Amino acid sequence: CICFYFFQDLINENIDGESLLSNLEDCLEQVFKTTSIEGRTQLKHIITEYQTRWSNYNIKQKQLKQILHNVKIDRMEIDETLNEINDWIIEHRYKLNDLINNLSLRDENRKRLYQLKCFSNDINVKQTLLNTLKEKILENDRFDIIQQVLNEFQEELRIKTNSLEEFVRTQIFIEDSKQSIMEKLKFLMDRLSLCTKTDCDLDTLQSRLNKIEEYKFELENLEQEFNQSYEQYQSIIEFNLNSMIKLNYQQNFEQMHLVINNGKQTIERAILELKHLCDTWYQYEKHNKIFVSWLNQTENQLTTFITTNNDDDNDYTIDYLNQLSEDISDKDKQLKELEELESLINDYDWSRQAHNTSILRERIIVLLGQCNSQLERTQQTVNFNQQWQSLVSIIHTLFETYQQQLIEIRQEQKSLIHLDTIQNIQQSRLQCEQNMKQLETLATTGFIHSTKKESIRTQMRTLKLQLNELNELFSTIQQDLRTRSQACELVQTCIDEMNLFLNSLQIQSNDNEIVSLTWIQNLRNQLDQFDVKSKRLRTVDSFLSHCTTELMRSFESMTNRFQVTRKELETFINENELFYTRQQELDVYLVELDRHLNYLTTNYETFESIQKDNRRELDIKLDKHQQLFQSIKEFDKQVAKSVQKRLNHLEQNSSLLQEKAMQTFTFITTIKFECEQLITDIKQMNDWLKLTDQQLNKYLIINLSTAEEKK
Numbered sequence: 001c002i003c004f005y006f007f008q009d010l011i012n013e014n015i016d017g018e019s020l021l022s023n024l025e026d027c028l029e030q031v032f033k034t035t036s037i038e039g040r041t042q043l044k045h046i047i048t049e050y051q052t053r054w055s056n057y058n059i060k061q062k063q064l065k066q067i068l069h070n071v072k073i074d075r076m077e078i079d080e081t082l083n084e085i086n087d088w089i090i091e092h093r094y095k096l097n098d099l100i101n102n103l104s105l106r107d108e109n110r111k112r113l114y115q116l117k118c119f120s121n122d123i124n125v126k127q128t129l130l131n132t133l134k135e136k137i138l139e140n141d142r143f144d145i146i147q148q149v150l151n152e153f154q155e156e157l158r159i160k161t162n163s164l165e166e167f168v169r170t171q172i173f174i175e176d177s178k179q180s181i182m183e184k185l186k187f188l189m190d191r192l193s194l195c196t197k198t199d200c201d202l203d204t205l206q207s208r209l210n211k212i213e214e215y216k217f218e219l220e221n222l223e224q225e226f227n228q229s230y231e232q233y234q235s236i237i238e239f240n241l242n243s244m245i246k247l248n249y250q251q252n253f254e255q256m257h258l259v260i261n262n263g264k265q266t267i268e269r270a271i272l273e274l275k276h277l278c279d280t281w282y283q284y285e286k287h288n289k290i291f292v293s294w295l296n297q298t299e300n301q302l303t304t305f306i307t308t309n310n311d312d313d314n315d316y317t318i319d320y321l322n323q324l325s326e327d328i329s330d331k332d333k334q335l336k337e338l339e340e341l342e343s344l345i346n347d348y349d350w351s352r353q354a355h356n357t358s359i360l361r362e363r364i365i366v367l368l369g370q371c372n373s374q375l376e377r378t379q380q381t382v383n384f385n386q387q388w389q390s391l392v393s394i395i396h397t398l399f400e401t402y403q404q405q406l407i408e409i410r411q412e413q414k415s416l417i418h419l420d421t422i423q424n425i426q427q428s429r430l431q432c433e434q435n436m437k438q439l440e441t442l443a444t445t446g447f448i449h450s451t452k453k454e455s456i457r458t459q460m461r462t463l464k465l466q467l468n469e470l471n472e473l474f475s476t477i478q479q480d481l482r483t484r485s486q487a488c489e490l491v492q493t494c495i496d497e498m499n500l501f502l503n504s505l506q507i508q509s510n511d512n513e514i515v516s517l518t519w520i521q522n523l524r525n526q527l528d529q530f531d532v533k534s535k536r537l538r539t540v541d542s543f544l545s546h547c548t549t550e551l552m553r554s555f556e557s558m559t560n561r562f563q564v565t566r567k568e569l570e571t572f573i574n575e576n577e578l579f580y581t582r583q584q585e586l587d588v589y590l591v592e593l594d595r596h597l598n599y600l601t602t603n604y605e606t607f608e609s610i611q612k613d614n615r616r617e618l619d620i621k622l623d624k625h626q627q628l629f630q631s632i633k634e635f636d637k638q639v640a641k642s643v644q645k646r647l648n649h650l651e652q653n654s655s656l657l658q659e660k661a662m663q664t665f666t667f668i669t670t671i672k673f674e675c676e677q678l679i680t681d682i683k684q685m686n687d688w689l690k691l692t693d694q695q696l697n698k699y700l701i702i703n704l705s706t707a708e709e710k711k
Contacts, residue, residue, distance in 0.1 A: 284341040321375040402428040
């Protein structure tokens with residue numbers, strides 16, 4: 001390393017040989033002035049020889065400098081590689097400690113073994129890299145240090161890898177032993193399950209009791225085997241495992257011991273429950289037979305009743321179905337007792353009848369559903385018949401009224417028919433049609449027995465035929481009435497009625513300037529009368545085509561007046577409603593104002609006392625402010641004196657500073673003048689040097705030409 005830096009300094013020291021030659025030529029030009037032509041030729045030869053030598057030297061110097069640069073790059077790469085190897089060793093030493101100090105279960109530890117083997121492979125790669133670097137540089141102290149650290153880490157890795165492999169083998173041995181015991185225990189409990197969880201009858205219960213007692217003896221032998229193996233496991237665990245894994249295995253062994261104890265308790269409990277099951281079986285069979293017999297009898301009775309009384313909708317049918325529904329609900333209590341007995345069997349599934357009560361429950365639900373369905377069907381039939389009869393009686397009454405009105409108007413056909421009579425007939429016709437639509441809707445959506453549908457349809461067809469006949473009669477009467485004289489008379493009567501109605505209206509403002517809700521309601525009642533009269537106007541639309549032109553103009557004028565008056569009334573009502581709303585808001589504001597006036601009147605003395613107290617406090621604060629203002633004036637005077645003194649002192653100092661500034665300015669002016677003279681001298685010197693250079697070049701050319709002539 002010392003030789004490297006010495007060689008580098010040597011190259012850098014001689015790098016300016018050409019500049020030295022250049023300076024030498026400048027010096028020789030001054031010597032040529034006092035040297036003969038022969039001396040100049042010899043000097044020129046010597047200078048050319050040395051220039052060649054210096055050029056060769058500079059070429060070799062550049063080559064050496066490039067070699068030195070390459071060596072420097074190689075040294076940097078080697079140092080960087082050694083640093084990376086050292087960092088890798090430090091980093092993987094920490095990883096090795098983490099992998100060894102925080103051991104876990106078997107599968108996780110196998111992954112750690114794989115990682116340690118990967119570390120070993122990486123060490124071999126690093127060793128190969130070090131050997132490659134040693135071939136490039138024979139002697140380097142860092143190679144030995146890194147090689148020693150790498151060998152120590154490799155040895156440490158080998159020791160800890162062997163330790164971890166031993167630990168994994170111990171884990172495998174412990175877990176295999178535990179798995180073997182657990183499999184034996186599971187096989188024993190499965191055989192116990194075959195004895196307790198499969199279908200059987202009463203005759204095989206005793207033989208199963210004997211079998212379970214044999215299983216109990218086998219389980220005791222398994223417990224002794226577990227206790228013996230547990231002592232062996234305990235010594236291995238204390239020797240190989242750390243505290244956390246030891247605690248984990250300790251908990252697993254305790255769980256195994258708990259499972260064995262639970263198995264013993266399960267066998268003992270199974271023996272007791274098998275004995276209790278025999279007693280429960282007899283009671284279950286007894287209650288089950290009684291309940292099934294009643295259920296079969298009730299189902300047959302309900303089926304027979306539904307078949308024979310399907311179309312009856314009398315009170316006897318409803319009473320019978322209600323009583324049957326109550327009986328089924330009472331039997332639900334007996335079924336619950338039977339379910340309690342079955343639940344004792346259902347817990348173990350030892351009976352072929354284990355799900356019998358669920359089937360009985362489904363049959364009870366179906367039976368109760370049939371009863372309720374039939375009851376609902378009967379009730380719907382009763383309700384439908386009542387609605388049907390009521391609506392049919394109403395329709396018959398309306399038909400009779402409609403028919404009577406048509407007969408009367410037909411008898412008075414020669415005389416003038418009043419407008420109200422025609423309107424009443426149209427109203428009766430509309431009511432008949434609406435009720436017929438309701439009857440059709442009821443016949444479509446209502447509940448009807450299949451046996452009664454045809455009679456309902458026949459009755460509907462009869463009613464429709466009657467209504468069509470009445471409507472045809474009314475159409476014939478209307479055609480007879482539409483003559484010009486009668487139409488004109490009807491329209492004129494309508495015009496007179498509307499004019500009389502409009503003249504009777506009184507739309508005027510309230511003189512009291514107070515709008516009341518009653519007065520607004522009266523105005524709205526008048527507006528409602530316009531709707532009634534509008535219906536009157538629509539009844540004469542079909543007769544306008546038979547009237548004269550003058551009468552049609554009168555009707556149009558009356559209609560325009562009717563619409564204008566209605567709009568005026570609507571506007572007048574809206575204005576009065578708005579006025580009424582603002583009047584209510586004004587009343588609220590007046591009440592609020594009265595409340596504030598009362599409050600101010602009541603608290604006047606209190607406000608006056610508060611004002612006196614505030615004035616007294618203000619006087620006290622004003623005195624304090626005057627004292628403070630006086631103090632500020634005195635302080636201002638003192639400050640003014642101090643400032644005056646300070647100004648006098650500053651004037652003295654400023655005069656001294658001014659003198660110093662003048663001296664400095666004079667000095668700077670002198671230096672500036674000298675610099676300008678120096679710049680002038682330098683320019684003159686440069687001009688002289690240029691002139692001298694030109695003359696020397698001339699002399700050199702003359703000397704060279706003279707020397708050539710002599711040759």
